[in-house]
Amino acid sequence: RAAAPGRGSATIEVVADRAGVSPKTVSRVINNERGVRSETRERVLTAIRQLDYQPNLAARGLAGDRSFLIGLFYDHPGDYLSEFQTGAVQRCRESNLHLMVEPLEAASPELGRDLSTLVRQLRLEGVILLPPLSDLPVVHATLAAAGIPAVHIAPMRQ
Secondary structure (H helix, E strand, O other): OOOOOOOOOOOHHHHHHHHOOOHHHHHHHHOOOOOOOHHHHHHHHHHHHHHOOOOOHHHHHHHOOOOOEEEEEEOOOOHHHHHHHHHHHHHHHHOOOEEEEEEOOOOOOOHHHHHHHHHHHHOOOEEEEOOOHHHOHHHHHHHHHHOOOEEEOOOOOO
């Protein structure tokens, strides 16, 4: 199949045809799964580059039980936020993930509910917490209850 009209990128099937493999093999290469021979991986990566293939995030999420989204939560934006966000976006891209940046008010009595709602609605796979959110017990408890792994940046408590 050709690319969808107006989309400008090839489908996973077109990449598979070009590389001489199945669409599942292309998916395994995109997701950095093990068990793909190095020469096969190179053929798929070459086809991806030649066709300028861009995986569809929504389709990837529907096909499996993953959202490929990491949340970055902050309270007060400061000069550090932009620099930190740039680094986080770069690292997420290297891992075929996407970063969602959301403000949360640390002093809000609804913080736990707000965080729980965001995590559920966005189907986050993990979160990065900037201070003061990285120190708040309600944040830790909410994420633990949801089974969401978190990175706590510069926590005052261990």
